[in-house]
Structure formats: structure tokens, C-alpha cells
Amino acid sequence: MKKWKIAVVGASGMVGGELIELLEKRKFPVESALFFSSGKNKSFVKFKGKKYECSAPDLKSLCDCEIVFFVSNEEVSEKYAFRLAEKGIWCIDDSSRFRMDKRVPLIIPEINGELINEKNKVIAGPNCTLTPLAVGCALIHKKLKIKEIRVSTYQAVSGAGRKALNSLFEESSLFLKKSFYRKSPQSPLPHPIAFNIFPQVGSFDYLGYSGEENKVSAELKKIWNSKNIKISVTAVRVPVVRTHCLSAWIKTEKNWTISSLEKIFLNTPGAKYLKNYYSTPLNTAKTCEVYVSRLRPGAIEKEFAVWLAGDNLYKGAALNSVQIAEEINRKYAK
Numbered sequence: 001m002k003k004w005k006i007a008v009v010g011a012s013g014m015v016g017g018e019l020i021e022l023l024e025k026r027k028f029p030v031e032s033a034l035f036f037s038s039g040k041n042k043s044f045v046k047f048k049g050k051k052y053e054c055s056a057p058d059l060k061s062l063c064d065c066e067i068v069f070f071v072s073n074e075e076v077s078e079k080y081a082f083r084l085a086e087k088g089i090w091c092i093d094d095s096s097r098f099r100m101d102k103r104v105p106l107i108i109p110e111i112n113g114e115l116i117n118e119k120n121k122v123i124a125g126p127n128c129t130l131t132p133l134a135v136g137c138a139l140i141h142k143k144l145k146i147k148e149i150r151v152s153t154y155q156a157v158s159g160a161g162r163k164a165l166n167s168l169f170e171e172s173s174l175f176l177k178k179s180f181y182r183k184s185p186q187s188p189l190p191h192p193i194a195f196n197i198f199p200q201v202g203s204f205d206y207l208g209y210s211g212e213e214n215k216v217s218a219e220l221k222k223i224w225n226s227k228n229i230k231i232s233v234t235a236v237r238v239p240v241v242r243t244h245c246l247s248a249w250i251k252t253e254k255n256w257t258i259s260s261l262e263k264i265f266l267n268t269p270g271a272k273y274l275k276n277y278y279s280t281p282l283n284t285a286k287t288c289e290v291y292v293s294r295l296r297p298g299a300i301e302k303e304f305a306v307w308l309a310g311d312n313l314y315k316g317a318a319l320n321s322v323q324i325a326e327e328i329n330r331k332y333a334k
């Protein structure tokens with residue numbers, strides 16, 4: 001059986017940690033593994049019972065690999081991905097750098113895994129916020145043609161990386177001990193997040209949309225290959241550790257009944273339909289599916305409402321990358 005020489009760039013981060021754990025848990029066939037971080041602080045990871053020290057990446061070491069997972073930041077992906085792809089190395093990128101690049105397939109394997117091919121060795125994984133919507137409603141879109149989506153997100157703090165999550169813990173502890181709110185000095189977020197929420201994820205454009213809102217809309221259209229869908233998004237950060245939730249109103253072209261929608265949701269790959277209960281961040285964390293619940297008719301014709309949820313660190317990032325690698329292994333292991 002083919003085993004792969006892999007590298008994880010950003011191994012010491014939130015997504016990197018989950019990715020390493022999933023590669024091991026899902027028994028991805030690894031011959032050798034290299035783990036990289038910024039190299040600014042000492043950091044270690046554990047893989048298959050062995051402890052590795054992370055170091056800063058360099059082109060020469062990365063060139064010895066066959067699959068490189070990029071889970072660090074846009075600059076690092078920009079610096080290495082295409083240079084490695086030119087040498088025939090698969091690059092699976094979780095940053096937003098290449099998601100909308102025409103040369104790069106934006107992949108969720110259950111939806112468009114067939115686009116993975118040897119001519120495009122840089123592959124992007126999508127923004128973690130749109131994943132529950134993209135996966136959960138993919139079959140509905142295929143069968144009933146979704147025309148309009150209105151969605152508000154409830155995004156976990158780990159979606160903004162380790163410093164943001166540490167800020168949530170630090171700010172919460174300060175409030176519980178001393179009864180006052182203060183934004184942690186290490187926080188990359190615009191406000192204190194402990195016991196707070198704010199409708200800002202990224203910076204605002206000239207129309208008033210945040211970066212995250214624009215990403216959800218553009219990336220969903222690319223993944224579903226449906227540029228005419230109308231999508232309105234409000235992205236909100238909430239003081240939750242992991243799992244992004246979304247409240248969506250969805251209008252289709254074709255008619256349906258609630259029971260016909262239920263049947264479609266029950267058959268949607270990668271999704272779990274919950275009929276008499278609903279998902280919360282605590283009951284979905286570290287699970288592989290996205291969840292569809294609270295299905296009900298909307299106020300206007302052919303519109304329904306749903307509550308969607310999915311672990312941003314799993315299906316929203318690390319798991320999706322591992323599934324892309326599994327698809328590469330299935331198609332190209334010689």
C-alpha cells in the first residue's frame with residue numbers, strides 16, 4: 001500500500017493540532033512526517049506516539065514531501081504553495097489565499113471531490129463558516145434549486161485561532177475573579193469576547209459587509225458552481241469554544257413539503273438531520289458531520305428556515321483537509 005511523505009505547516013496551531021490527531025485517528029497512510037510552525041516559540045507535537053519539535057518551514061524540506069497541509073496563514077501559503085505544486089507536490093491549503101483563484105479548486109469532498117485532479121495540485125479548503133450551509137443544503141440545492149439565502153452566523157472563537165481562544169479564557173477568568181471586562185492584550189478580536197457578542201468578523205468593506213460575510217457568499221457560489229444565488233449574510237462572533245452555528249432562511253425555485261425536505265436532508269452526504277431536537281456547540285464539537293435542525297416553513301412562499309451547525313476545527317478545516325488527502329490517496333496512490 002502506498003504511504004505518503006507529508007508535512008504540516010502550522011502544526012502548532014488550532015487547526016494543525018486537530019489535523020495531526022485526525023491523520024492518526026483515520027489511519028491516513030503516512031511514510032514520513034514533518035511539522036512546521038513560525039519557529040518563533042518552541043513548540044512540540046505528538047504523532048503516532050512520537051514527539052516532534054516544530055521548526056520554521058523551508059523550501060528544501062518541503063520539496064521532500066508529497067502532500068503539504070498548509071494550516072498557518074495566507075502569506076505562508078502564498079510563499080510556498082505554487083512553487084511546490086510546480087514540482088508535483090500536492091498542497092492542501094486551509095488559508096483563504098487561493099480560495100477564489102481560478103486555478104485552484106475549492107473543495108468539499110462530499111460536494112465536488114471529483115474536481116481533484118493532477119493538473120491542479122494546489123487545492124483550497126473553504127471558510128469554516130459556510131461549511132455547515134454548503135454541506136447541509138447541497139442536496140436541497142441540487143434537487144430544488146436554491147435561489148435566495150439569508151443567513152446569520154454564530155461563530156466560535158477558535159475560528160479566529162489560538163490567540164483569540166486564549167483571550168476568551170483570560171477575559172472570562174478576569175470577569176469571574178474581579179467582575180470587570182477587559183479585552184485581553186493578546187486578542188486579535190475587535191472587542192472583549194467573554195460574555196459578549198459582536199457582529200464583526202474581519203474588517204468592513206465600502207458597503208458595510210465584513211470580510212467573513214463576503215467570503216461566505218463568494219465561496220458558497222464557487223463550491224456550488226452557482227453564481228446567481230442571492231445571499232445575504234450577517235456574521236457574528238459569540239463566546240463559544242468551537243462549532244459555528246447558522247440560522248438560515250432559504251428560498252427555492254421548486255416546490256416542496258416539509259416531509260420532502262426532510263427526506264432530502266436525511267440523504268445528504270456529510271449531514272445529519274435532527275427531527276425532534278437540535279444541535280448546540282456542546283453536542284456537536286469534535287464530530288465529523290454538519291447538523292440540520294429546527295426545519296420549518298418560512299414566512300414567504302417556497303422559503304424554509306433551518307438551524308445549521310458544524311465544528312469549525314473539524315469539518316470546517318482539519319477534517320475537510322484530511323478528507324481531501326484521502327481522496328488524493330484513493331485516486332492517485334500507486
Ligand SMILES: NC(=O)c1ccc[n+]([C@@H]2O[C@H](COP(=O)([O-])OP(=O)(O)OC[C@H]3O[C@@H](n4cnc5c(N)ncnc54)[C@H](OP(=O)(O)O)[C@@H]3O)[C@@H](O)[C@H]2O)c1
Binds near residue numbers: 013014038
Ligand atoms: N480556526 C479555524 O476554525 C479555521 C477554519 C478554517 C480555516 N482556518 C485557517 O487555518 C489556518 C490556521 O488557523 P488556526 O486557527 O489554526 O490559527 P492559529 O491557531 O493561530 O495557528 C497558526 C499556526 O501557523 C503558524 N505560523 C504562523 N506564522 C508562520 C510562519 N511564518 N511559518 C510557518 N508557520 C507559521 C503558527 O506557529 P506558531 O505556533 O509558532 O505561532 C501556528 O502553528 C489559517 O489560515 C486560518 O484562516 C482556520
